[in-house]
Structure formats: structure tokens, C-alpha cells
Amino acid sequence: MHTVLFVPAVYLLLILTPFSNSWWTVGSYLVMDPNQTCKRANWSRGKMADICNNKPGLLNQITKGIALGQTECQYQFRYRRWNCTTSRRSIKKVMLRDTRETGFVNAMIAAGITFQVTRACTKGEQIGCSCSKRKKKKNKKNRPPLLEGEWDGCGENIEFGIKKSKDFLDTRYRKRSDMKTLVKLHNYVAGRLAIKKCMVPVCKCHGLSGSCTLRTCTRKMPTFREVGNRLKERFDGAAKVIAGNDGQSFMPEGETIKRPGRGDLVYSEESPLYCVPNNTLGSFGTQGRICNDTSQGEEGCGILCCGRGYSTYTEEIRVNCNCTFKYCCEVQCDTCKVNKRVNICS
Structure with missing residues (x-):
């Protein structure tokens, strides 16, 4: 089974299109230092x-x-x-x-x-x-500053x-x-x-006793x-x-x-399709991948297993159970063993 691999930030994913007679001719090197x-x-x-x-x-x-x-x-x-x-x-x-x-x-x-x-x-x-920094919005409709905002934040x-x-x-x-x-x-x-x-405005009110006589807005x-x-x-x-x-x-x-x-x-x-291993296409196939037999989406066994079917087994896992609140400010739980159903693409 092939799983998602994570690499540290020291590796650089650089996407290079092959060019003739240039240093990037070697191809699309990825995960590169x-x-x-x-x-x-x-x-x-x-x-x-x-x-x-x-x-x-x-x-x-x-x-x-x-x-x-x-x-x-x-x-x-x-x-x-x-x-x-x-x-x-x-x-x-x-x-x-x-x-x-x-x-x-x-x-x-x-x-x-x-x-x-x-x-x-x-x-x-x-x-x-x-x-x-953005300039203060013009109040064309004579609205108070509360409605227009002041775009003078950082x-x-x-x-x-x-x-x-x-x-x-x-x-x-x-x-x-x-x-x-x-x-x-x-x-x-x-x-x-x-x-x-998709940047959004974030505004803060300024004024005596929490009043909003002036707003400072920035974009985040x-x-x-x-x-x-x-x-x-x-x-x-x-x-x-x-x-x-x-x-x-x-x-x-x-x-x-x-x-x-x-x-x-x-x-x-x-x-x-990426259904079966193919070195030319960079496909590892999906055999051995975990799927969801109740889903019709991408993770569903029908799609992820490419119609080949899947096998099911049960594994024992430990979970918190019988949790109670102890005064003050503590939650105590027992550890219980439960069986979990797992589906694997054939």
C-alpha cells in the first residue's frame, strides 16, 4: 500500500518545464533541495x-x-x-x-x-x-464612519x-x-x-467606553x-x-x-486513471488503499478501488470512554477496546 509521504521544508518542490539547451532541460525535478x-x-x-x-x-x-x-x-x-x-x-x-x-x-x-x-x-x-496601507474610503453616501470604516491600518x-x-x-x-x-x-x-x-477586512473600534467613533480596518x-x-x-x-x-x-x-x-x-x-501501477505515468495504483464503503465520493470503495472490489477486516483500537467531570476542571476517562471495520481496495 502506498501512502502519502511528507517531507521537511528543506526539500524544495520546483516545477520546471523542459527547455532545450538550458540548465533546466533535465526535466521536472520535484522535491528538490x-x-x-x-x-x-x-x-x-x-x-x-x-x-x-x-x-x-x-x-x-x-x-x-x-x-x-x-x-x-x-x-x-x-x-x-x-x-x-x-x-x-x-x-x-x-x-x-x-x-x-x-x-x-x-x-x-x-x-x-x-x-x-x-x-x-x-x-x-x-x-x-x-x-x-489603504487610503480611507470615501463616504459618498454621507454614511457615518462605522459603516464605511477607516482603511488606515497596517x-x-x-x-x-x-x-x-x-x-x-x-x-x-x-x-x-x-x-x-x-x-x-x-x-x-x-x-x-x-x-x-479572498482577503478579508478585519476592523477594530476606537473610542471612549468601547464606543466605535472610529474604526481601523486592515485586510488579512x-x-x-x-x-x-x-x-x-x-x-x-x-x-x-x-x-x-x-x-x-x-x-x-x-x-x-x-x-x-x-x-x-x-x-x-x-x-x-491511476488505478494500476504504471511507472511511465507515475501511478502507484490504488491496491491496498483504505476506502469507505458507505461513501459515493472520492474515498468511496467504488471509485477508489476502480471497480476491483475490496476486502474488509476488523482491527482493535483503544478509545476514551466513560468520561466524567471531576470538580474542579478535570475530565477523567477510562480506556476501552473497540473493534473498527477497515476496507482495503483489492
């Missing part, structure tokens, strides 16, 4: 090389952001046939294609870097960035996080217009927008779990695209399909 990545950038120029050579603090936050995106991908895909495993044998092959899974991982990585760098900026851990500088995410991921692709690059860059944008479009990022949930919804509704007539854009595969927006995920290749 950032030091190894930067060794390849030492002799090159550009914003990525500048980050590698001159900004170790920023590189550290980027590394953490990629690990954050990868971990969230594993959570969102925990019930899918391909579960975003970090195994090189799997993810490297998956990322060489241009499927919905590839688009989701690219979006999660771009979002993870944006989120982590922005948060580090807010905490004062990044040089060259400051909090984001908010999270999402634009700084987006810029650094672009510097590291996007800049080396800017002069290319092949289909894989266009799709990759589009999904990077979708990942960042999943944060930017959503939790990264909310970002992951939003991108998973985009994954479920991702649009298949084909190359445009101009050779520099893409369009929906079907004439009746709505053109995807900037926040939507796109792909150009159908996904494999």
Missing part, C-alpha cells in the same frame, strides 16, 4: 539567480512556502487515486504531463510561496517590504508575496509561448488569486486551508484548453465551454 536548485542558477542571471545568490532569508521562506503548498495538496488529494505523493518516482512523471493534477500542484505551489512570503513580511522577517502586503512568487517561478518562462508554459503560468496566477481575492489573508479548499473547487471544475490560432494563447476545447477566468484552473491533457 533548494541548495541543489540554486547551484544550477549560480552561473545564470535574472531574478531567480538573485534570490539564490543574494537573498538566503527570502529563499528560506520560499522553501517553506513550497512545502506548505505540497502538504496542502496532500490533504486535498488524500482520497484521490493519485494522492499528491512526494515520491520522486511518481510526482516527477506526473508533472511532466499537463493534466488537471499538474495544474493543481502548480497552483498550490504558487499560492504557498505567496502566502508564506506575505506572512513573513507581516512578521517583519523580510527585508525590503512593509505592511500594506495590513498584510499580498502584493509583495505575489511579486516574489513571480520572481522565483515565472520570470524564466516569460519569453516562451508554448502550450505547456501558457497553462503553467495561468495556473500560477490562479493559485495567487485564490489568496488575493484567509487561512491556507481555505485557499486549498478554494483551489480544490477550481480543480473539480477545471477547463480543458487547446492552443489558440495565434500560437500565443489558448482557448476552451469545446465551443460551448465558457472561457476560463484568471482564477480558474486549466489543463490540456486528460488524466490517467
